Amino acid sequence: MPGLDLGMIAMNDSFFSHLEDSTVRELLARTPLQDAALVTVGPSLHIENYNDAARQLIRLLPLERIDQLLDEAAAKALRSCIADQQSRTVYEELDGVNYRLEILPHRDGALLAFLREDRAAYDGSLRVLHAKSMQYLGTLLADADQVDDPRLAAHLRRQCLRLYRLLAHSDFLHDPPLTEQLRLHHIDLSALCFDAVQAALQNGPAKGTKDITVTAPNRCDALVEPQLVRTALYNLLSNALRVTPMAGDITVTLHDDHTFFTISVADRGPGLHAETFQALLTGWQRSVSLEDYLALARQGAPLGLGLPLVHRIAQLHGGSLLLSPREGGGSILHLSLARLPESLADHNLRAPMILEDGYSLEEIEFSIFD
DSSP states (O other): OTTOOGGGSOHHHHHGGGSOHHHHHHHHHHSOTTTOEEEEEOTTOBEEEEOHHHHHHHOOOTTSBGGGTSOHHHHHHHHHHHHHOOOEEEEEEETTEEEEEEEEEETTEEEEEEEETTTTOOOHHHHHHHHHHHHHHHHHHHHHTTOSOHHHHHHHHHHHHHHHHHHHHHHHHHSOOOGGGSOOEEEEHHHHHHHHHHHHHHHSOSSSOOEEEEEOOSOOEEEEOHHHHHHHHHHHHHHHHHHSOTTOEEEEEEEEOSSEEEEEEEOOSSOOOHHHHHHHTTGGGOOOOHHHHHHHHHTTOOOSSHHHHHHHHHHHTTOEEEEEEOTTSOEEEEEEEEOOOGGGGGOOOOOOOSOOTTOOHHHHHTTTOO
């Protein structure tokens, strides 16, 4: 794929291709995939592979023994799992942090999934604030419909939906669904890309006409959560429309390498540095000086929760959000989605959704434009 070296993608992108479907299925039933540190070991307890989160956590190299890191109870549970091919759950303390350790049989060894016990902690006050705010916004939207001046009514509705979008994105990032909760369906990603571009052109900035071209196969069947992927693509297109000047071109390219589906959105903005991009992915958790923040704002950098949201949606699909420079100026954002095993398609649990209360996704996601 032009402009992107797939060999440089973090290990967690290729990690899952080495796992058996049955192991992935059980892993998803036990562990929030996007936050787990994952390690596979052989029958002799030597490390075979790990994702990027595990590399940072365990600080061991492949072929080293994992049991040197574990306490006696966890090491015993690991050996028992390998011996009887039965999963185990134990608790392990690493560097003063408590982890739940899921141990699953995998081939003739095991898969270990470390998950911080405080990951799912969600501040109750935020939940109450979110619910109350949504209630107030519903009242304001109803009042806006009663305003006689159509322009003022449209303006009030758009402002309310902007707040709705902010609250919905924040809530999703604080309390995302698990991968196994996604309502995965087969869709044509090529058609989705064309539809998303049409929606962006119809609902994007009114000033000037920007050229958006799509390059995609005639059909590209993928197992995804359609609503979330569409939301991610709307946010990438919104960022591209925001930073690209009137004479600039925007491209959307869909690529399938039979391991990952990658949707690349290229803009003609000032470009993002890799360090800035990584900082933007942390959302409101990033630490930045006021001067740096204002400088980023002047450059049109996406300072809200859109990029963290896209990144989390990619992670839920076993993928990631990557950045590369665009030849001639600008940036390319690559949304990668793993080719998930067919066995996951029969999960019909209802996932927490970004979209509720009957507002169209296009109204919400493109409300940031006047």
